Amino acid sequence: MPLPAPRSSAPHVVAVLALDGVVPFDLAVPGQVFGTTTTDGGVPLYEVRVCAGPDGAATSGVLGRMRVESPFGLDALAGADTIVVPGHDDPYEPPGEVLDALRAASARGARVASICVGAFVLAAAGLLDGRRATTHWMYARRLARRYPRVEVDPAVLFVDEGAVLTSAGVAAGVDLCLHVVRRDHGAATAARTARRIIMPPQRDGGQAQFIRHADPADAGTALQPVLAWLEANLHRPLTLDDIARHTSVSVRTLSRRFREQAGTTPLRWLARTRVRRAQQLLETTDLPVERIAAECGYGSAVTLRAHFARAVGASPQAYRSAFRTAPPDPPAPAPNAIRYRGRMDTREGCTTDG
Numbered sequence: 001m002p003l004p005a006p007r008s009s010a011p012h013v014v015a016v017l018a019l020d021g022v023v024p025f026d027l028a029v030p031g032q033v034f035g036t037t038t039t040d041g042g043v044p045l046y047e048v049r050v051c052a053g054p055d056g057a058a059t060s061g062v063l064g065r066m067r068v069e070s071p072f073g074l075d076a077l078a079g080a081d082t083i084v085v086p087g088h089d090d091p092y093e094p095p096g097e098v099l100d101a102l103r104a105a106s107a108r109g110a111r112v113a114s115i116c117v118g119a120f121v122l123a124a125a126g127l128l129d130g131r132r133a134t135t136h137w138m139y140a141r142r143l144a145r146r147y148p149r150v151e152v153d154p155a156v157l158f159v160d161e162g163a164v165l166t167s168a169g170v171a172a173g174v175d176l177c178l179h180v181v182r183r184d185h186g187a188a189t190a191a192r193t194a195r196r197i198i199m200p201p202q203r204d205g206g207q208a209q210f211i212r213h214a215d216p217a218d219a220g221t222a223l224q225p226v227l228a229w230l231e232a233n234l235h236r237p238l239t240l241d242d243i244a245r246h247t248s249v250s251v252r253t254l255s256r257r258f259r260e261q262a263g264t265t266p267l268r269w270l271a272r273t274r275v276r277r278a279q280q281l282l283e284t285t286d287l288p289v290e291r292i293a294a295e296c297g298y299g300s301a302v303t304l305r306a307h308f309a310r311a312v313g314a315s316p317q318a319y320r321s322a323f324r325t326a327p328p329d330p331p332a333p334a335p336n337a338i339r340y341r342g343r344m345d346t347r348e349g350c351t352t353d354g
Contacts, residue, residue, distance in 0.1 A: 013047050014030055014081070014082045015051045015079075017051050019094055020088070023086060026116055027050070030086075030173075045181075049070075052070045054098065074101045075101075081111065082180070083113070084118075085112070086114075087116030091120035091139060093121075102121070106163065112164050113164070116135060117169075119135040128147065131164060133150050133152060134154065134157075134168050178199065186323040187280050223257060231273060235296065237299065243270075274307070282320040289304060
């Protein structure tokens with residue numbers, strides 16, 4: 001995970017590209033996540049701009065067709081720090097001016113991301129050539145056939161290639177946007193945003209798109225109790241046998257339930273949760289690395305450093321320095337305000353595009 005660039009007083013500008021046929025849910029996700037991300041004091045960290053394509057945009061899908069009106073067009077992509085391309089109707093190659101604008105933005109260093117079949121747009125612009133990428137599993141084969149230079153992974157929730165990110169369908173866009181917040185501002189800020197939108201923050205890109213959840217009526221097979229127990233016992237050197245014994249099932253049954261309900265293995269889930277806990281402690285406390293290692297079950301600072309660097313891409317000290325040295329926050333805006341350029345909606349949880 002790249003460490004964030006030095007922070008400035010200006011919000012990070014996120015441009016959401018609304019092409020004709022844009023899926024309403026995909027269009028709303030970046031605004032809901034980035035538009036509700038603030039500092040502890042309530043200062044917005046992102047400014048979201050919905051940018052219509054050259055011919056405007058009409059949404060599609062289960063809600064019927066609606067017209068997207070925005071004061072921003074393709075030219076607004078030139079001033080964006082991050083560009084998100086939502087999914088749209090049956091994948092098509094957009095006009096050349098859209099592709100040119102995306103290429104120019106990427107060339108100057110803007111981060112570019114897609115939700116669902118928005119990956120087809122990035123692929124058409126050549127931004128996925130030689131990269132690993134994902135999309136909705138129903139369209140993965142089509143993406144791979146149409147753009148053979150793209151390494152398509154149809155099973156994961158999202159893929160982070162640094163300057164270019166792609167996600168699977170619908171809800172995976174929320175996971176991707178929370179991941180971006182985590183990259184930019186740390187695990188504590190991402191967790192705070194996740195709580196605001198009532199979304200679990202722990203789903204990672206490597207989790208499977210296909211997860212079969214247990215019947216809610218069958219409490220004996222639900223994972224939530226064991227997940228809570230694991231989080232409360234991160235400091236212990238747990239093994240698969242320990243977890244299975246606590247759950248009163250075999251290791252084989254335990255592993256099957258994790259694959260079905262969490263899309264991963266028990267030990268991988270535990271490893272990710274330990275890293276996430278270490279991130280939160282590095283951001284929010286002054287505990288020495290040795291103490292954090294003990295709190296997270298690593299046993300020693302050396303072991304923590306090895307696991308942390310492999311998962312995060314930086315040492316614990318570098319991560320703490322990046323997320324604990326921000327300048328003082330400017331004065332907070334009105335409570336519950338979500339800033340969109342040219343308009344402010346003070347109703348809690350609401351977002352607007354213009």
